[in-house]
Amino acid sequence: MKRDGDFTNKTKRILSERVNGLCSNCFRPTTGPHDSPSKSTISGQAAHIHSASQNGPRFDKKLSLDEVRSPENGIWLCGSCHTIIDRNESSHTAEELRILKAQAETKAAQAQLLRGNPNKVSTRTIKERWVHETTDDSRYVRREGHLSTLNSWMADIDTKIIAITGIGGQGKTSLVGNWLKYKDCLQKREIEGLFYWSFYNEIDVNVFFQELLAFCKDSFITLPPTLFENQSDVQESIRQVLSIVPICVILDGLEVIQSDKSEYDKGQFLSADLRHFLLDFSLSPTNSIAVLTSRFDIVDLRPRDEVVKYLRLTKLNEFEACSLLKSLYVGGARVDLQRISTALEGHPLALKVFAAGLPNAQQMSPISHLNRILSVESQIQISLDDKIVRLLSYYEKTLTNEQVSILSSVSTLSSTIDEKTLISLSETMSNNVLSSKELQVALSSLINTGLIIQDIVKRKVKYSCHPIIRDYFRHKITSDSSRGNLVGSFLANKPGRGDVVSSEMLEYIVSAIEILASSGSWFEASDLYDSKLKGGMTIRKLSSPEAGWRCCRALTKSAPNNPALYSSIWNDHDKFNTLVVYHNSSGQFSKDMGDIANAISCYKEAIDILSKKSQKRNEVTTLMGLAQVYIECGNISKSTHYLSLSMNAANERVISEELKFELYTTRAKIHLLCGEYRKAEHRLAYVMNRTKPHPRSKHKTVSNPDARALAFMGLVESALLQGDIVTAEGLQKSSIPYVRQSERLDIMLMSMYWQGYVSFQSGDFELAESTLLLAERLARKANMEYWLIQTNILQSELYYCQNEKPKALLTIDNCINVTSSRQFDSLYVDALITKARIIGQSDANEASQLLTKAEQMAITIQYQRAISMLSITGE
Incomplete structure (x- = not known):
C-alpha cells in the first residue's frame, strides 16, 4: 500500500545543506548555476532510508508516517547513486546508509571547521606511501625562505597545486622530501593521506595511477567499495576518491615526461592522461593538493593560475651554501667557502660533487682544488654545465673501479634498474674481473654518499641516480665504441628472444638502440629496431610514441656520414634513403604525441635528403606525412600543397594500392575541411570500389580492411556535416565489420568517435556519452592527442x-x-x-x-x- 511519506521542501533543504550539497555516497556536487542568473540547478535527490512505499526498498512497517518523512529517515544523494542504491537493496542496508549519511555530515563539518579555523592542528595519523625515496639526507641544509613560502601556500586551501621548478641539481627533490616529512603543514590542512611518486624511477604514467589508487584502497577502508570496482577507468576512480578524501600527491621529476623537442611546446606533458588528471585535481572539492617538481615550467596548468602556485628554485644563498659545504666536511676559512659557492654558482649538486671529489690532503685548503678544476684562460667564461662536467671528471678519479662500474651500469637506463641486472651488467663491463661481492660493497658505499638512490618498486629493490650524473656516465659509455657495443648487446638480450610485450622490456631495447647508435654501432642499432621492434610496429602496439621517437632520434642523430653505406630496407638496392625512413618515423611518432613543430621539422629533414637523391616511394610517403601533419594543425593551404606534390610523385612510378588508398583518403580529408563534400565522396568512392569484399564472402572479409574502414568513416563525416543523420547512421553500421578486421587502435578509436557523433546528433545522449567515453579512453591509451x-x-x-x-x-x-x-x-x-x-x-x-x-x-x-x-x- 502506497503511503504519503514524501519529504517536505524544508526537509529536502535540510538534508542537502547538512552535506554541503554533495552526494552522501560519491560526494559529487549536486547544485550549480542555471542559465538564468536568478536561478540555480539542483541535481540531487532526498532519498528515503526506509521506503515510504510498502513495496519499496527497506520498507519498515513499524515507522509512523511522521517518522518516514522526517530528516532522520532521509539521505541526500545524486540521481545516479539514488538509483543504484534503491535497485540493490540487499547490498545497501538501512544501517549502511546511516553510516554513509553520518560520514558525509562529519566531512561537511570538518570542511566548515577548517575554513573557520585554519590554525587548528589535527592529531589524526596521516596515511603515507613513499613509493620512491627522495634524495633526502641527514646533511640537508634547510632553505628557510622557501620553506616559509611553501608552508603559507599549504595553509591556503584555495591553493590546489604547488609547482617547484629549476635547473637540474638545484635540490628540488630534497626540498620537497624534507619539507613534507615534517607533517605540521599537512596537519593544519587536514590532509589524510600522502603519496610520493618519482618519475625518475618509474616513467609509466599508468603505473602511477594504479599505485595511487591501490594506496587509496589500502589506506581508506571506509570508502565505498563501489569506488574501486571500475578497473577499466582508474582515473575516474581516483577522481571520486579525491572528491572525498583530502590527499597530498607529490609528483617528482616531471621533466622526464614533458616535451623538450622544440622551444614552442617545451614543458608540455607527453601524457594527456596526466594533464587531465592535474586539471581535475585543481578542481577537487576537498583540501587535496598536488606538489610537482620539474626542470621545466608546467605550461599545461597556465589556465588554472588562480589555484596554482609556482616556486622557481635558484642558487643557494651564501649562508646555505657555506652550511652545506661544512656539513660535507669541507674545511677552510669562511671566505674560502664563499669563493667556492660563488665559483659553483650556489648549485647544490655541484657543491656536493666538489666535496665528494676533494682529496683528504686538501680538506682544510680547498681553494687549490677549486683552482685546479676551473683552471682555464681567464678570458673564457665557463658555463655551469661545463663546471659540473669538470667536477664529475675529477670526482671520477677518486672512485674505485667497482664504483665507476656501478655508476656506469645504473646510468644505462632512463628508468630504475634492478639489483641483479645492475650487478650482472657491472661484471660484464669489467670483463668479469670484478666480483659480485666487491660490486655489492661499492654499491653500498655509493648509496651512503647519496649519489645512487635505492628504491622499492613493485616489491623489488631498484636503483637510479640523478639525471646529471646519469648523463655524464652514459656519455662515458658511448664515447668508447667497444664498451658501448658491449653494453648495448647486454641490454638488447635482457628481454630474451620473445616479443617485447611490456614497457619495462621496451625500455631495455630503446636504451640499447640509443647506446649502440651513439657509440658507433649504427648498423646494429638499426637492425635491432627492425628486428626486435618490427620497424616501430611493436612501439605502436604498446602505445609508446615517446619510445619510438627516442629510437628514431638516436638513429638519425648518429647516422654514418656516408648514407650510401646504409643497409637497404626496400630490397630495391636504393641504399640512400634508409635515413629518410627514420626521419619519417620520427615525424609520425611526434605527430602521434601532438608535437606538431617537431613532426614538421623531422619531415623537412627527410625532404632535404630526398632533394639530393630521391627514391619515389619515400618521397611520396614523406610529402604525404607532411600533408597529414598540416591537416592536424589546420593549415589547409600547406596540406593541399604537400599532398599535391606527393600525388605528383606517385604518378611518376607504380606505387602500391595501399599507398594510393592513403593518398585518396588524405585528399578526401582536405576536401571535407574545405566543405567540398562531393569531391571528398568521389575520392572515397574510389577506395570503396577497390576494396569491396568478394560477393561470396560470408564475413565481408577484404584484403585491406584499414583502407575500407577509413573510407567508410570519411563518408560518415561527410553525411553528418551535410545534416544527413540517417545516411550517416547506416554508413557507420556498415563500417563495423571492417573496423573489427583492422588491428589498428586508431581506426577503432575513430569508429567510436563517429558512432558517438551519430548518437549525439540523433538525440541519444546516453549512448553518445558511453561511446565517447570509450573513444576518450582509447585516445589516451594510444596517446593520440589530436583525436x-x-x-x-x-x-x-x-x-x-x-x-x-x-x-x-x-x-x-x-x-x-x-x-x-x-x-x-x-x-x-x-x-x-x-x-x-x-x-x-x-x-x-x-x-x-x-x-x-x-x-x-x-x-x-x-x-x-x-x-x-x-x-x-x-x-
Missing part, C-alpha cells in the same frame, strides 16, 4: 545538452588551451565556436568575441568549412 581533443570538444557539447554547463565549460576551456599551444589550429577554431555556443545568451559579448577570434583564425588557415558556418551564424 583526444576532438573527442573532448564533442563531449563538451554533449555535457551542455545534458544541462551540465560547468562541466562543459571546464572541458572546452581545456580544449582551447591545448589546441592553441599544440598548433591544432582547425580544432582551435572548432573549440572557440563550441564555447561560444555553450555560453550562448548568458554572455553575448564574450560569445561574440569568441566567434570573431574563430573567424580570424579560420580565414588565416583557410578553414573554409568553418568560415561558411560562421557566415551563416553571423547572418
Whole structure:
C-alpha cells in the first residue's frame, strides 16, 4: 500500500545543506548555476532510508508516517547513486546508509571547521606511501625562505597545486622530501593521506595511477567499495576518491615526461592522461593538493593560475651554501667557502660533487682544488654545465673501479634498474674481473654518499641516480665504441628472444638502440629496431610514441656520414634513403604525441635528403606525412600543397594500392575541411570500389580492411556535416565489420568517435556519452592527442545538452588551451565556436568575441568549412 511519506521542501533543504550539497555516497556536487542568473540547478535527490512505499526498498512497517518523512529517515544523494542504491537493496542496508549519511555530515563539518579555523592542528595519523625515496639526507641544509613560502601556500586551501621548478641539481627533490616529512603543514590542512611518486624511477604514467589508487584502497577502508570496482577507468576512480578524501600527491621529476623537442611546446606533458588528471585535481572539492617538481615550467596548468602556485628554485644563498659545504666536511676559512659557492654558482649538486671529489690532503685548503678544476684562460667564461662536467671528471678519479662500474651500469637506463641486472651488467663491463661481492660493497658505499638512490618498486629493490650524473656516465659509455657495443648487446638480450610485450622490456631495447647508435654501432642499432621492434610496429602496439621517437632520434642523430653505406630496407638496392625512413618515423611518432613543430621539422629533414637523391616511394610517403601533419594543425593551404606534390610523385612510378588508398583518403580529408563534400565522396568512392569484399564472402572479409574502414568513416563525416543523420547512421553500421578486421587502435578509436557523433546528433545522449567515453579512453591509451581533443570538444557539447554547463565549460576551456599551444589550429577554431555556443545568451559579448577570434583564425588557415558556418551564424 502506497503511503504519503514524501519529504517536505524544508526537509529536502535540510538534508542537502547538512552535506554541503554533495552526494552522501560519491560526494559529487549536486547544485550549480542555471542559465538564468536568478536561478540555480539542483541535481540531487532526498532519498528515503526506509521506503515510504510498502513495496519499496527497506520498507519498515513499524515507522509512523511522521517518522518516514522526517530528516532522520532521509539521505541526500545524486540521481545516479539514488538509483543504484534503491535497485540493490540487499547490498545497501538501512544501517549502511546511516553510516554513509553520518560520514558525509562529519566531512561537511570538518570542511566548515577548517575554513573557520585554519590554525587548528589535527592529531589524526596521516596515511603515507613513499613509493620512491627522495634524495633526502641527514646533511640537508634547510632553505628557510622557501620553506616559509611553501608552508603559507599549504595553509591556503584555495591553493590546489604547488609547482617547484629549476635547473637540474638545484635540490628540488630534497626540498620537497624534507619539507613534507615534517607533517605540521599537512596537519593544519587536514590532509589524510600522502603519496610520493618519482618519475625518475618509474616513467609509466599508468603505473602511477594504479599505485595511487591501490594506496587509496589500502589506506581508506571506509570508502565505498563501489569506488574501486571500475578497473577499466582508474582515473575516474581516483577522481571520486579525491572528491572525498583530502590527499597530498607529490609528483617528482616531471621533466622526464614533458616535451623538450622544440622551444614552442617545451614543458608540455607527453601524457594527456596526466594533464587531465592535474586539471581535475585543481578542481577537487576537498583540501587535496598536488606538489610537482620539474626542470621545466608546467605550461599545461597556465589556465588554472588562480589555484596554482609556482616556486622557481635558484642558487643557494651564501649562508646555505657555506652550511652545506661544512656539513660535507669541507674545511677552510669562511671566505674560502664563499669563493667556492660563488665559483659553483650556489648549485647544490655541484657543491656536493666538489666535496665528494676533494682529496683528504686538501680538506682544510680547498681553494687549490677549486683552482685546479676551473683552471682555464681567464678570458673564457665557463658555463655551469661545463663546471659540473669538470667536477664529475675529477670526482671520477677518486672512485674505485667497482664504483665507476656501478655508476656506469645504473646510468644505462632512463628508468630504475634492478639489483641483479645492475650487478650482472657491472661484471660484464669489467670483463668479469670484478666480483659480485666487491660490486655489492661499492654499491653500498655509493648509496651512503647519496649519489645512487635505492628504491622499492613493485616489491623489488631498484636503483637510479640523478639525471646529471646519469648523463655524464652514459656519455662515458658511448664515447668508447667497444664498451658501448658491449653494453648495448647486454641490454638488447635482457628481454630474451620473445616479443617485447611490456614497457619495462621496451625500455631495455630503446636504451640499447640509443647506446649502440651513439657509440658507433649504427648498423646494429638499426637492425635491432627492425628486428626486435618490427620497424616501430611493436612501439605502436604498446602505445609508446615517446619510445619510438627516442629510437628514431638516436638513429638519425648518429647516422654514418656516408648514407650510401646504409643497409637497404626496400630490397630495391636504393641504399640512400634508409635515413629518410627514420626521419619519417620520427615525424609520425611526434605527430602521434601532438608535437606538431617537431613532426614538421623531422619531415623537412627527410625532404632535404630526398632533394639530393630521391627514391619515389619515400618521397611520396614523406610529402604525404607532411600533408597529414598540416591537416592536424589546420593549415589547409600547406596540406593541399604537400599532398599535391606527393600525388605528383606517385604518378611518376607504380606505387602500391595501399599507398594510393592513403593518398585518396588524405585528399578526401582536405576536401571535407574545405566543405567540398562531393569531391571528398568521389575520392572515397574510389577506395570503396577497390576494396569491396568478394560477393561470396560470408564475413565481408577484404584484403585491406584499414583502407575500407577509413573510407567508410570519411563518408560518415561527410553525411553528418551535410545534416544527413540517417545516411550517416547506416554508413557507420556498415563500417563495423571492417573496423573489427583492422588491428589498428586508431581506426577503432575513430569508429567510436563517429558512432558517438551519430548518437549525439540523433538525440541519444546516453549512448553518445558511453561511446565517447570509450573513444576518450582509447585516445589516451594510444596517446593520440589530436583525436583526444576532438573527442573532448564533442563531449563538451554533449555535457551542455545534458544541462551540465560547468562541466562543459571546464572541458572546452581545456580544449582551447591545448589546441592553441599544440598548433591544432582547425580544432582551435572548432573549440572557440563550441564555447561560444555553450555560453550562448548568458554572455553575448564574450560569445561574440569568441566567434570573431574563430573567424580570424579560420580565414588565416583557410578553414573554409568553418568560415561558411560562421557566415551563416553571423547572418
